[in-house]
Amino acid sequence: MEEHQSVGSWRELGRHMGTVLVLAGGVLVGAVNIYLTASLLPTAVAEIGGERLYAGNTTVFLTAQVVATMLVGRTLSRRGNIGSYLLGFGLFAVGSVVCASSPTMPVLLVGRGVQGLGAGLLTGLGFALVYSALPRRLWVRGSALISAMFGLGNFVGPALGGLFAQFGSWRLAFAVLAAASAVMAASVPRALPKGGRTAAGAVPVPLVSLLLVIGAVGAVSVAGALSGEAVTAVFIALALALVAAFVVAEKRGRVRVLPRPTYxxxxxxxxxxxxxxxxxxxxxxxxxxxxxxxxxxxxxxxxxxxxxxxxxxxxxxxxxxxxxxxxxxxxxxxxxxxxxxxxxxxxxxxxxxxxxxxxxxxxxxxxxxxxxxxxxxxxxxxxxxxxxxxxxxxxxxxxxxxxxxxxxxxxxxxxxxxxxxxxxxxxxxxxxxxxxxxxxxxxxxxxxxxxxxxxxxxxxxxxxxxxxxxxxxxxxxxx
Incomplete structure (x- = not known):
């Protein structure tokens, strides 16, 4: 007899509507932001300069995003579900405000880094809370909805970015992101179940793994910005070597980013x-x-x-x-x-x-x-x-x-x-x-x-x- 897995209905998922909207919304703002910013940057550079730092926007954001996803467990253990989400939305809103008010490109890069920390935290929390805040029979539905936010963000982001850029309103676009993040943060205490904090204390920071991943993401981001094939290949090889070192460090270390069964x-x-x-x-x-x-x-x-x-x-x-x-x-x-x-x-x-x-x-x-x-x-x-x-x-x-x-x-x-x-x-x-x-x-x-x-x-x-x-x-x- 063929085995079946329990899959709840969309209607049943709707009974957790508040939780689902927060989880999906947190992923969506980060996904929209990536492509929206790509559409806005030429307009921003025309106003505040900094063309040499153009490629750094993506590097800073992606590096901060990856780092934040690796710290989700520690954040949950210290702040719980509600506190972690408030921190994620708060960082994203602050970063967006910094971007909106940036007088120069270096300041914009700072804002992008703070945005990346918030977006990474929200993305990691989304998957973590599907596991802990929804019954197992709804994991597939919850994962599908949250994952779909990446695709929706890739679709909506360029359209919104192009619209704001058309009217030269790149600062307004970041302000809208900050406002959206603040609205979602206001719903967090009512929407999410309390808990998530670990009585045994905070999860340790996987420092070695963190540094290796930062190096790998930095190397691959630099590779993507270069035009010479040979130099690009060298940086990709460096990134792969750092990923291999990450796997070795994870396998041997006591503090890991990936779960123990992975190795x-x-x-x-x-x-x-x-x-x-x-x-x-x-x-x-x-x-x-x-x-x-x-x-x-x-x-x-x-x-x-x-x-x-x-x-x-x-x-x-x-x-x-x-x-x-x-x-x-x-x-x-x-x-x-x-x-x-x-x-x-x-x-x-x-x-x-x-x-x-x-x-x-x-x-x-x-x-x-x-x-x-x-x-x-x-x-x-x-x-x-x-x-x-x-x-x-x-x-x-x-x-x-x-x-x-x-x-x-x-x-x-x-x-x-x-x-x-x-x-x-x-x-x-x-x-x-x-x-x-x-x-x-x-x-x-x-x-x-x-x-x-x-x-x-x-x-x-x-x-x-x-x-x-x-x-x-x-x-x-x-x-």
Whole structure:
């Protein structure tokens, strides 16, 4: 008889509406901010200068965001659910106010760093509280909704940023973000359950892991901003070496960012996280799709921007449908099929690239992008829940949930650098750059099928061992 997992309904999730809105809203403001700021920066530079520090905006924000996701456990243990969320929204609001009032680019960078700390904390808290604040049968629905906020943010952010930039109101955009954050913070005490603080004291800071990740994110962000292929490759190699050092330090250390089972032999958790990386990294191609739409397809900027967000739209929409799957066999198939669909979609899109492409061919990009994005949405909520369920106790489970945010934010940084490298390798021809980028990411994302299969095999072996152990205990008691 086929096993089923308990999946609550959207109506049941609606009974936790206050909690869900806070969790989803916290992720959404950070996701919107990334793409909104990218649209606003040219206007800001024209007013306050600092063009040499342009690329530093992304580096500072992403580094601070990753660091904050790694400190979610410590923050929860000291401040509890409500205090942690108030801190996250507060940091994001203060950072937005600093950005809105910045007289120079260095001040803007400070604001971006504070924003990143708040956004990272809110993202990590979102996944951690899905684990602790919702019943297990609602984990898939909650994870799907929160993950969909990344896709929605990628879709809404550029549109809002372009609108504010059109009227030269980049400062007003940051002020609106600060106001939105303050409104959500006001609802936190009523919406969230109290608790989360650990009586045994604060969780220690994983200092070594923290420094290694900061170095890796910094190296990959610098790589993404460089134009020379050789130098870019050196910085990516440095980043990978630092990630390898992070894994060694985590495996040997007593204080970890990732849950303990990640490093145990026969655990599926490491393969689940790696599959999440290979799925999420595919979103990096969105940065260049508007450029290809304009130069190869002759699209106006507004239409080209919509094509750039189509991948995220497919991601967001498909997660809502995917979260209804409850048969274990179906869930396993979705986790494996997701990376394959994403890779296939990007490969087909590469084949559709042409110089001076006719309009019907350009319009065919849209359904391909939506299907490719659906690959992320089909698999992501089930991968997130599998990671949460892969920890042996509540403390490790919360760490496993919060680590999803760390993995996602690091994927964003690495994906941006790899995308920049592939585009440069394909240059100077825009057509060659487009094909190099899309085919490269198609292969990278499709390899997630292999990691998902590995995770499923290990999980099934663990279930067999547990079933045999329970049968042995039952037989022993019957004697």
């Amino acid at each position: 145990q032999a026969g655990s599926a958790l490491r393969w689940l996280y790696l599959t999440i990386v290979l799925l999420a990294v595919g979103v990096a191609v969105e940065t260049f799709l508007p450029l290809f739409g304009q130069r190869l397809g002759g699209l106006p900027p507004a239409a080209a921007g919509f094509f750039g967000a189509a991948l995220s739209l497919g991601w967001s929409a498909s997660q809502i449908v995917s979260s209804s799957a409850h048969r274990q066999r179906t869930v396993r198939r979705l986790r494996v099929a997701g990376p394959g669909l994403l890779g296939a979609g990007l490969a087909v899109l590469a084949l559709l690239q042409r110089r001076d492409a006719p309009l019907p061919l350009v319009l065919a990009w849209l359904p391909v992008l939506l299907l490719a994005g659906a690959g992320i949405g089909l698999a992501m909520p089930h991968l997130s829940v599998a990671a949460m369920a892969g920890a042996p106790d509540k403390e490790e489970g919360e760490k496993a949930a919060a680590a999803i945010a760390t993995v996602l934010t690091m994927s964003t940084a690495f994906g941006a650098a790899v995308a920049g490298l592939l585009v440069n390798l394909g240059g100077p021809s825009t057509l060659s750059s487009a094909r190099c980028l899309l085919l490269g990411f198609a292969a990278l994302c499709a390899s997630g099928t292999l990691t998902a299969l590995r995770a499923d095999r290990l999980a099934q072996r663990a279930q067999v061992r547990e079933a045999k152990a329970e049968a042995g205990q039952t037989a022993g008691q019957s004697r």
